[in-house]
Amino acid sequence: MTDTALAPPMTRSAGVDFDSTEARELLKRRYRAEARFKALGLLAVLVTAAFLAFLLVDILRKGIPSFFEHRATLTVNFDAALIDPKGTRDPADLREGDYQALVRAALQSQFPEAQDRRTRRALDGMISSGAVDDLRQAVLANPGLIGQSRVMPLLFSSDADLFLRQRDTLITRRTGSGPLRVEGESNAVTLRGGGAAFRAALAESKTFLAERRRALLAELATLPAAGSNAGVDTKRTELEQAAASIQARIADANAPETLTDREPSLLVAIGDGILKITEIGANEAKATTLIAPKPGSIITEWSLLTLRVPETNRRVNDNVSAWLEILAQRGLTERAFNARFFQNGDSREPELAGIRGALIGSALTLMVTLLLCVPIGVAAAIYLEEFAPKNRFTDLLEVNINNLAAVPSIVFGLLGLAVFLNAFDLPRSAPLVGGLVLALLVLPTIIIASRAALKAVPPSIKEAALGVGASHQQAVFHHVLPLAMPGIMTGTIIGMAHALGETAPLLMIGMVAFIVDIPGAITEAATVLPVQIFLWSDLPELAFQSRTAGAIIVLLGFLLVMNAAAVILRRMFERRW
Amino acid sequence: MAGLDLTGRIGGVDVSIIYFSLLLLMSACAYVLARGRAAEGARDRSFHSRPTYHGLLAFSTVALPMFAVFVAGAFLTQLVAERQALAALDPALVADSLRRGAALRQIADILSGRPVSGDVSALAAAVDTARSVRQIAAAAIYALGLAAGVAGLLFALRRITPDFKARNSFERLVSIVLMLCAGIAVLTTVGIVFSVVFETFRFFQRVPPLEFLTGTHWSPQTAIRADQGGSSGAFGIVPLLTGTLLISTIAMLVAGPIGLFAAIYMAEYASPRFRAIAKPVLEILAGIPTVVLGFFAALTVAPLIRVAGQSLGLDVASESALAAGLVMGMMIIPFVSSLSDDVITAVPQSLRDGSFGLGATKSETIKRVILPAALPGIVSAFMLAISRAVGETMIVVMAAGLAANLTFNPLDAVTTFTVQIKTILVGDQEFDSAKTLAAFALGFVLFFFTLTLNVIALAIIRRYREQYD
Known part of the structure; x- marks a missing residue:
């Protein structure tokens, strides 16, 4: 021992020369490695934060539109002959009235030229069936409306809504240059513009052709080598020919183009009318009338609309597009807060689907969970922390609780299915069973949090109580537990937030049914918010995508509130002993 | 009445x-x-x-x-x-x-x-x-x-x-109630074990265990009536196992390094102010429901990967293992980092001081002293993370496919245990068919796989804590 202590100190000359170039080089390398390592750590944190930001921005971008809806503000004539033919004003009769006809008439008065059956059906299709119900409710609430004309907001169908939000197709508007001479009528209109009025539009359709040619060439490149298969060879020739013919059309920049429903649509808006171009040249275009403009042969004010997505790939055809465009031009469309989203249950119509049913279902389920797991969890924690003898059984209990916290949630769903549904015959899809399963799921979390809270109370408190003659239980229930309560509540809120976001075990016990009605009791079929999100995300309609994201925003909002409450509680009552 | x-x-x-x-x-x-x-x-x-x-x-x-x-x-x-x-x-x-x-x-x-x-x-x-x-x-x-x-x-x-002595009698009653409440946790485990073991046993009466464990074909569509020929159903879990492992591996490749580095940075380098901001960020990510992550994986990440793959000339399935694995990895990062953070901060300061005293830089101290000392804890954190990944359901249900492909290509669609359990058991089911029982057999495999990982990991953590306490 003493030898080492008395050993001569290491001097510079005896060991390494710290001033040598190698040593300085080595030191530099080590500092560089240090900086690199630190940067990697920072990068890891930043990547995580960036991912979270990307996720939240993406959800918000997708979901916020679902909080708004588009409506047509049309004058509705509440014709007594249609909605109350018997003239009784009896609610039972009023409920049976033909409110669809009111909507139809309001649309007809805007677009009288829509006459044949198919066009009229397309026109009616612009407005959601929810608007018809709204009118019925309005009349039932106020029968005095009958016989009057009122401006009513009529909810657009989801397709029209998507179009107005430019989600169906991108729309570019270009103000027309120079006067336009209009000749002919209805299906054979010729538009002549001086000074290359349509040159830019023509160039645009040539660009589209170039894109299509590139797609053809890309497809050609994927085909196997020539001569391997006769079928492939014919296909190759076809593709080559198609590409060549497109190439010829592109090459002549001034050659007129025929526009079909496979190319972007070009609409000409003239005053209150809309024409659809069928053939376009640099100075001249052939068109058909969608909505007749006011008569007149030379027009100075006009504009050109390009609907980027070809008509066949769109949910809204050119006719409906024109109507929507004109309605917007006349100031008859409005964007309003979508209260329906919070008032309705689920629906097959995206514009009518709401989350009220799911919210109530979640509330009922969480209520069952809360009532079960807080008393049981706290009791278990008190037992384990304060009363349990230290023996092997208690040890096993502890290991078991820690393990249970890490069991996959879907396994709890299997338990619920096998025990609660099959063995106990409890009702399927019910918040009661959902709450039971979630209670078992979050029980370990609550026990662990409550134990930590109990452990954080200093033993002196208990000892003081015991010292003045309290029994062990009195000391715990009267003194330790109240002091641990803030911690227990924080743990409970976090456990509840976990339960609110849980999906998988609820799928197992049948909470996935399509349920329109708002559940009223814990034994009725219901669904919960996360499951509703899952169900909607599975639907093919584009409109449901934003509903899904909207529901996610609501869910995240609730979770945020709960977690914030937990944090505030912790800050307010946190005590350092 | x-x-x-x-x-x-x-x-x-x-x-x-x-x-x-x-x-x-x-x-x-x-x-x-x-x-x-x-x-x-x-x-x-x-x-x-x-x-x-x-x-x-x-x-x-x-x-x-x-x-x-x-x-x-x-x-x-x-x-x-x-x-x-x-x-x-x-x-x-x-x-x-x-x-x-x-x-x-x-x-x-x-x-x-x-x-x-x-x-x-x-x-x-x-x-x-x-x-x-x-x-x-x-x-x-x-x-x-x-x-x-x-x-x-x-x-x-x-x-x-x-x-x-009314108080003594009542308190005895209360202790019994408290004990029963603690017993519910045990009862839950027993319930889980019984519900999966019992049905699995019935499943193995119809399908031999060897076929189940080594079969390479999974298509659980059994004939509904006995006289319906043709579809007899195949119950080989190997494709599910490879699918689960593939997605979990991708997830761990993302979450392992990022989570560990984040934990090291937070524990050793970050200023208290940085920690005060970064910790809540990680907690928020940990609190996001998996159904939200699944939606994000299926509608945003998967199309992005597909477009990126196409621009590189790769053929990416629309429900690729990569998308599900990446998002799952992101989900696990907070889990890995908070567990590792605890483990790293539990390493006694004396070890750091000793290393610094010998002239080591911070990163050298971390690499040569702290990480080796914290290794058991980090290993168990990773094991818990793997068990999380294997048991995760919603992300894979929404972003990975149903096709039971036996492949290790991350761009293909694969399926997992949890996806199959969900697919079989959601909707109408005949409780006696081999198909339904197969879901419980899968649950059995899943439960015992994750249980083993958890038990080992928790035991390691416990011993580790005792070592430094």
Whole structure:
């Protein structure tokens, strides 16, 4: 021992020369490695934060539109002959009235030229069936409306809504240059513009052709080598020919183009009318009338609309597009807060689907969970922390609780299915069973949090109580537990937030049914918010995508509130002993 | 009689609300009476226990027997009513297990007034029998319950004497209740084990375990009727195993390094201010429901990967393992980093000081001293993370596919245990088919796989904590 202590100190000359170039080089390398390592750590944190930001921005971008809806503000004539033919004003009769006809008439008065059956059906299709119900409710609430004309907001169908939000197709508007001479009528209109009025539009359709040619060439490149298969060879020739013919059309920049429903649509808006171009040249275009403009042969004010997505790939055809465009031009469309989203249950119509049913279902389920797991969890924690003898059984209990916290949630769903549904015959899809399963799921979390809270109370408190003659239980229930309560509540809120976001075990016990009605009791079929999100995300309609994201925003909002409450509680009552 | 029939069974006693109101009322009366009597007595001479304890004990001596009568009665009613109803049915129907189950369910529906489809005239006699059994049972439960309540009350009141240790008795009762509550956790585990083991055992009676564990083909579509030929169903879990492992591996490749580096930075480098911002960010990410991450994976990440793959000339499946794995990895980062953070901060300061004293830089200290010291803890954190990834359901359900491909290509669609369990069990199911049982067998594999990982990981963490405490 003493030898080492008395050993001569290491001097510079005896060991390494710290001033040598190698040593300085080595030191530099080590500092560089240090900086690199630190940067990697920072990068890891930043990547995580960036991912979270990307996720939240993406959800918000997708979901916020679902909080708004588009409506047509049309004058509705509440014709007594249609909605109350018997003239009784009896609610039972009023409920049976033909409110669809009111909507139809309001649309007809805007677009009288829509006459044949198919066009009229397309026109009616612009407005959601929810608007018809709204009118019925309005009349039932106020029968005095009958016989009057009122401006009513009529909810657009989801397709029209998507179009107005430019989600169906991108729309570019270009103000027309120079006067336009209009000749002919209805299906054979010729538009002549001086000074290359349509040159830019023509160039645009040539660009589209170039894109299509590139797609053809890309497809050609994927085909196997020539001569391997006769079928492939014919296909190759076809593709080559198609590409060549497109190439010829592109090459002549001034050659007129025929526009079909496979190319972007070009609409000409003239005053209150809309024409659809069928053939376009640099100075001249052939068109058909969608909505007749006011008569007149030379027009100075006009504009050109390009609907980027070809008509066949769109949910809204050119006719409906024109109507929507004109309605917007006349100031008859409005964007309003979508209260329906919070008032309705689920629906097959995206514009009518709401989350009220799911919210109530979640509330009922969480209520069952809360009532079960807080008393049981706290009791278990008190037992384990304060009363349990230290023996092997208690040890096993502890290991078991820690393990249970890490069991996959879907396994709890299997338990619920096998025990609660099959063995106990409890009702399927019910918040009661959902709450039971979630209670078992979050029980370990609550026990662990409550134990930590109990452990954080200093033993002196208990000892003081015991010292003045309290029994062990009195000391715990009267003194330790109240002091641990803030911690227990924080743990409970976090456990509840976990339960609110849980999906998988609820799928197992049948909470996935399509349920329109708002559940009223814990034994009725219901669904919960996360499951509703899952169900909607599975639907093919584009409109449901934003509903899904909207529901996610609501869910995240609730979770945020709960977690914030937990944090505030912790800050307010946190005590350092 | 208005009430709620929670059980939906033939014997379901639909008197619970009234019965329980009665129970509460009588118990409350017992509490007030006993407390009052004890308080009155305590004026003359000192009692061992405070009046409240006498009251609470009286409350329990009324409530517990009444509750016991109800539970036992409901159980017996179910037993008797079902037997009597079956006796009143056509013996041919009773012999067929499927039709018997359906008939019992229909009888239960009729009894609780739910709409029943189809012709149920054949069940009329059985329904009447069951109904009369129920009526008799309800009367009996009321009579017995009331008797038990009154007896409990009298017994409790008689026990109120100065020497009676009511507090000790009540506290003994409370400890039993507390212990039972702690026991529920054990009961849950037992319930899980039983529910999966039992069904798995039945599954293995139809499909040999060896075929299940080594088969390379998974298509659980069994024939519904025996005479339906062709689709016999294949139950080989190897493709599911590779799919699960593929996605978990991708997830761990993302979460492992990022989570560990984030933990190191947070524990060793970050200033308190940075920590105060970065910790909540990680907690928010940890709190995002998996269904939200699944939506994000399926609608944003998967298309991005597809476009990126196409621009590189790669053929990416629209439900690729990569998308699901990446997002799952992101989900696990907070998990890995918070566990590792705990483990790293638990390394004693003396080890760091020793290393710094020898002239090591911070990163050298971390790499050569702290990480080796924290290794057991980090390994167990990774194991817990793997168990998380394997058991995760929603992300894979929404972003990975259903196709049971035996592949290791991350750009292909694969399927996992959890996806298959969900797919088989959601929607209508025949509880006796091999297909449904297969889901439980998968659950069995999943449960024991994750359990093993968890037990080992938690044991390591425990030993590690003891080492440095």
